Amino acid sequence: MAFKNLQTEEMLQVSATWTDPHSPARAAILGNPDLSAKLSRIDEIHSILGAAAQPSKNPRLDEISAEETRIDVRHDAIIRGAFGFLTSTAELLGDEIGADLIQLRDILVPDGLPSLQKTYRAQAGQAQQLADRLTPALKMRTNAIFIGQGPAQKSLTAYLEEWIFLGKQLGEREDEKGRLLAEQSELATGSALVKARNRWIRVVNAFVADAELAELAPATEALVFGPLRDAEKKADARARSAPAAKVPEKA
Structure with missing residues (x-):
C-alpha cells in the first residue's frame, strides 16, 4: 500500500472526512487524545493541498497593475512638469540665472524626458538616486524655487519629495508583484x-502510526480510516494495472 498512488482529489476527499466539523470521523478523532494531537496538522495540510491543487491567477496582480498605472501618471507628470518648468523659466530669464536653472534641471533629471519611458522598477531606482542627490545644499536651491500661486503654491522641493515617494511606491509594488509571480510560477x-502531496503523505503516515499505537476499537478505526483504506486499495489496484495497459500487443 502506498499513499503516493492516491490521486490528489482522493487525498482531499479522505482528509475532508477528518477536517469537516460536522463529520462523525472528526468527532471520533477529537474524542481520542492520541489522534486529536495531530488534528491541527491535518487541518493545515488539507488546506495547503487544496490550494495547491487549484492554481489560479492572484487577483492582487490586477490590483497592483492598476495601482502602478495610477501612481505612474502622477510620477510622470512631476518629472515632465519639473523639467519643463526649469527649462522654460531658464529661457525666460536667460544669462547666468537661466544657465544655473539648466544646470539644476540636469542634476535633478539627468536623463531628461526619456526618464518617462523607464520601467517601473527603473523609475523606482531613479527616484532613489534623486533622493541620494538631494543634499542639504541642493535642497537650499530647490526650497527657494516656488511654483504656483496662493494656497496651491509649493516649493520645487515638495514636488521632488513627492516624486521620490511615488518612486518608492512603484518599487514596493514591483517587489510585491515579483513575489506573487514567483508563487504563481511555482503553482x-x-x-x-x-510538495503539498508529499507533505500530506508524511502527515497521514504519522496519523496512521499514532492510531496503531492507540489500538483503536474496530468501529472507531473503521469510522476514521475506512475511507482511506478504501481509496488506498483502489489506488494500488490502479497502479498495478497501469503498466500492463501500456504493453503493446504482439503482431
Missing part, C-alpha cells in the same frame, strides 16, 4: 502540488 509548474 504553474506543479512543484507546489508535489
Whole structure:
C-alpha cells in the first residue's frame, strides 16, 4: 500500500472526512487524545493541498497593475512638469540665472524626458538616486524655487519629495508583484502540488502510526480510516494495472 498512488482529489476527499466539523470521523478523532494531537496538522495540510491543487491567477496582480498605472501618471507628470518648468523659466530669464536653472534641471533629471519611458522598477531606482542627490545644499536651491500661486503654491522641493515617494511606491509594488509571480510560477509548474502531496503523505503516515499505537476499537478505526483504506486499495489496484495497459500487443 502506498499513499503516493492516491490521486490528489482522493487525498482531499479522505482528509475532508477528518477536517469537516460536522463529520462523525472528526468527532471520533477529537474524542481520542492520541489522534486529536495531530488534528491541527491535518487541518493545515488539507488546506495547503487544496490550494495547491487549484492554481489560479492572484487577483492582487490586477490590483497592483492598476495601482502602478495610477501612481505612474502622477510620477510622470512631476518629472515632465519639473523639467519643463526649469527649462522654460531658464529661457525666460536667460544669462547666468537661466544657465544655473539648466544646470539644476540636469542634476535633478539627468536623463531628461526619456526618464518617462523607464520601467517601473527603473523609475523606482531613479527616484532613489534623486533622493541620494538631494543634499542639504541642493535642497537650499530647490526650497527657494516656488511654483504656483496662493494656497496651491509649493516649493520645487515638495514636488521632488513627492516624486521620490511615488518612486518608492512603484518599487514596493514591483517587489510585491515579483513575489506573487514567483508563487504563481511555482503553482504553474506543479512543484507546489508535489510538495503539498508529499507533505500530506508524511502527515497521514504519522496519523496512521499514532492510531496503531492507540489500538483503536474496530468501529472507531473503521469510522476514521475506512475511507482511506478504501481509496488506498483502489489506488494500488490502479497502479498495478497501469503498466500492463501500456504493453503493446504482439503482431
